[in-house]
Amino acid sequence: MTIDIDELKNLILDAAEKEEPDGGISPDEVLFGEESRLDLDSIDALQISMAIQQRYGIRLSDSKETRRAMASLQSLAAFLSQ
Structure with missing residues (x-):
């Protein structure tokens, strides 16, 4: 699977409710x-992990x-592409 960097960036910003x-x-x-x-803090990391799981179907462990x-x-992106 190839991960689009811009799509990933937008997912992170949306999940963490941050402005670029x-x-x-x-x-x-x-x-x-x-x-x-x-x-970004640990709460943001959790929100980003959940968004990644929803979007890409990949569960990130702690x-x-x-x-x-x-x-x-x-x-x-490289990690998710593996």
Whole structure:
């Protein structure tokens, strides 16, 4: 399965109820943590996981692998494509 980065970005923004920051979000931009311009937290991660499960039928567990996958749009798209 190929994951469209823009579709994934919109899903994340919608699920977390966030606005896209000025200049947009690059595919390799950090989504969580101090470096993130989106200011996503653990509640956002849960909402994003649920949205991914609804849209793509892929259940994300609360694991280190999932946290690494959610580091950026690019890493999440690659993880979901496997």
